Amino acid sequence: MQKEIKAIIDGWRNYFQGSSSVGLTLAQERAVICSTCEYAKYGKHAAILPDAQIGNIQGYYCGVCKCPLSTAVRSSGYECPKNKW
Numbered sequence: 610m611q612k613e614i615k616a617i618i619d620g621w622r623n624y625f626q627g628s629s630s631v632g633l634t635l636a637q638e639r640a641v642i643c644s645t646c647e648y649a650k651y652g653k654h655a656a657i658l659p660d661a662q663i664g665n666i667q668g669y670y671c672g673v674c675k676c677p678l679s680t681a682v683r684s685s686g687y688e689c690p691k692n693k694w
């Protein structure tokens with residue numbers, strides 16, 4: 610559980626800093642997979658969570674773990690719950 614909390618905090622910190630603990634390229638590669646995933650859901654938080662760097666997942670969250678994808682793809686500790694990346 611502590612590992613998951615660290616991954617969530619890491620993702621949010623990276624999101625707000627406009628960075629990524631896995632590198633922007635890998636975060637973008639993860640986002641491409643998420644953007645075509647059947648579990649990706651569009652939320653109403655797009656207006657408050659803009660994502661100019663990785664626009665294809667802006668406003669989306671993972672329907673399995675409920676994490677905003679803009680934070681999940683930027684975290685080194687986050688693991689896709691369906692092992693897609």
Ligand code: SF4
Pocket residue numbers: 642643646647648649670671672673674681688689690691692693694
């Ligand atoms: S984190 Fe995994 S399961 Fe969730 S939307 Fe992305 S690819 Fe799909």
